Amino acid sequence: MDTMSNDSPIRTDPGKRGWVHAALARLEQESARSADTHLLRLDFPGFPGIAFYFKDEASHPTGSLKHRLARSLYLYALCNGRLDEGQTVVDASSGSTAISEAWFARLLGLPFIAVMPACTAPQKIHAVQALGGQCDLVEDPAQVHARAARHAAEGACHLDQFGLAERATDWRGNNNIAESIIGQMCREAQHEPTWIVCGAGTGGTSATIGRYLRYRRLDTRLCVAEPTGSGYVHGWRSRSREAVASQPTVIEGIGRPRVEPGFLFAVVDAVVEVDDAASIAAATQLETLLDSRYGGSSGTNFAACLTLATRMRAAGERGSIVSLLCDRGKRYSDTLFDATWRRDHGLDIAPWQTAIATALERGELVAPD
Template identity: 55%
Template sequence: MDGRGVAGDARAWVHEAVRLVQADGNRSADTHLRVFPLPPAWGVDLYLKDESTHPTGSLKHRLARSLFLFGLANGDIGPGTTLVEASSGSTAVSEAYFARMLGLPFTAVVPRSTAPAKLGLIRRQGGRVHLVDDPGAVYAVAEELGARPGHHYLDQFGQASTVTDWRGNNNIACSIFEQMALERHPEPAWIVVGAGTGGTSATIGRYCRYQRHATRLAVADPEGSVFARAWRTGSRDVTGPGSRIEGIGRPRVEPSFVPGVVDEVVTVPDEESVAAARLLHERLGVRAGASTGTNLVVALDLVDRMCREGRAGSVVTLICDDGDRYLDTYYDDAWVAARGWDLARARARLDPLAPPVA
């Protein structure tokens, strides 16, 4: 076969790969927008967009799809390409899913501290796990592996804000506003998200400005993460220990974090993140990870602020992933106690913000 035939076969493979990835999105229903029960007299409504209902169980399914489509369209991914990612778990689960769909090998460079259930999910999707003792080293190790011949580093942290079309095209921001259209306060006063890559906050913040919405964006940042300090100081050079809340918070400012589209960043204590995740399970019967708890803490505080200011309206946040992944960590009392987290103290502050509604 001559060179043109080889090139033609590769192009045909890419066309089919794009079709497969797009078909996955086309046959997946949009994620639910759940109502969190609050006293009607407050005049403020709270919603959680349930990203745990994606085929791979987390918000990262959207990012993985976008990374694959970008890589295919950009000529980075072809037949036989070995894919590599640096991930704390959920993104790697979703990327392993798409890699298996296309018949491509996939390696996730993951901190050794990642929840065992997540590692099992990566392997179940056909991915290989490369464990790293130092969480801060995952970038360099993944980049080194991805630079090998026939390999491609997907680079979620560097590419998240680039690969998603923030103007619309069924991104998460577009979906939120479409689902809010018939609610009594259709334009949210606030949308609250965590930041891991920074891609979700960048997409939502850009979309709100592009569509001229009055909605403000709050980033919920777990303790140990640097995003709050970076936003307050205007410096991208700050570093820190990183987060103990899987999926959000970073020891460095990621390239995809866009501080200029964020209106407020709130640091959330770890024990409140875990307590709020359990509170969500009690109120809605939905078990989610602690990153969802981080979001919920900030959302409830904003609801409280609006009530104290006498402002009616709505607040929207996200359920980031399925809490069954954390049964042996955030939902295990002994594991939580070993980390010194006082959930009773956290609940004493949070419960008045979310009283049971008959």
């Protein structure tokens, strides 16, 4: 069998499946080299008896929790016979998934096209291009799926994160974020989390966590943190797969305008809506607390954690809340973390910054007037 390194091309053997076997071996090598991500604990004076944990998915080689998903999507495509040597790979993505998919495409020696809304953060576009990927920018974000399907019709392998995320990942284990969280929590005082909090981009993460909690017969509840008025929010409440968003969001990666195929409502116990300004303010607070910058969806998660903790404290509950740090904040230096950009988008985060700082001291998150 060939010995492979990151820089050497994948060489095929005479067998029909030679390239596929070599590609699978390379993905297995990559997985074995990747250490698990850190689980960080924070305690706040306003919430005695409630421990906060944040799983740092931004520490993956491609800088986000989508590294796990991208690996799973490539494995799924290879094992289902949809991806062959030299074939172009395509997917619709606002950035983080595309960056991870471009990284794996380079690892396997494959061309990659990311179909992205033209309004995607420039840092994300540049990251895909730096990895050798091509960005097909679409003015109307609602058309990214159709554009990706057009590339697929021309012979590309469509990884289809939105259509396949909830089935591409093995929710019983193996590259499973829920399994990792529960394993890391087993030696903590509150080893069975009261809540796990995540967003809903493709629906894959929430589906995986929700299924795994049931599979392990755990009482841990799952909360989806979403931008106010997202498609998921309305779909979860009405159980309608025809639901659409009632307002847009600037928080990339979550807050989908429609109900995606991977959204499983029944495995989610609660949904917390978070204003965009609150998400950004919470992300700035995370930077202060952890001395590292994370993206807007991490802020959305943190704000939802504080909402749940407020409810727990009011009810006299103790326990732990686990959430995700989704991606690196430097990707949003020109947008969410830029004061001029926020002003141009009518986002005043100062009141929410005060509200969040107060909540950490007093144990109650109150929305500013």
